[in-house]
């Protein structure tokens with residue numbers, strides 16, 4: 001079954017975080033990988049071209065041969081998640097997490113001809129597309145300067161950037177994770193208050 005790349009799946013706020021979040025409930029027995037079918041990498045890249053257009057300066061992502069780039073993409077994804085998840089939990093980057101992360105990024109940047117970081121064209125000239133794996137590495141490296149805004153959603157464990165003015169965002173997506181958590185709390189309260197009859201009633205909603 002193909003993945004529907006909905007706006008919710010781009011709640012991370014940055015290409016590298018949305019990519020890290022393609023593993024759902026990471027570390028949990030019920031978790032799964034939306035890139036298990038590597039063809040999804042190309043479909044994700046297409047959706048991300050629109051959802052991450054601001055970050056990318058309007059440059060589209062190209063992933064014409066997802067099976068060829070899959071090993072590098074997954075290596076960057078896993079190294080990004082490990083380094084930044086640990087950093088949020090522990091309150092700082094473990095220097096020992098950096099070499100695998102930097103090597104994963106370097107492997108796709110080596111020999112490239114893109115020019116990044118210019119005003120208005122952060123990922124290079126939008127007249128042509130950029131290779132997805134190159135953009136992913138650039139986005140992942142940019143996270144090193146975003147640590148103070150990085151959060152882990154307490155409901156789904158996704159990584160996301162909190163860009164709220166007072167840095168108070170709790171959920172990756174209030175409409176999804178915030179509401180699910182609220183519904184669960186409500187359900188537990190009804191059970192505690194009214195026993196099984198109340199539980200059945202809530203189940204039927």
Ligand SMILES: [Zn+2]
Nearest residue numbers: 153156172177
């Ligand atoms: Zn969430």
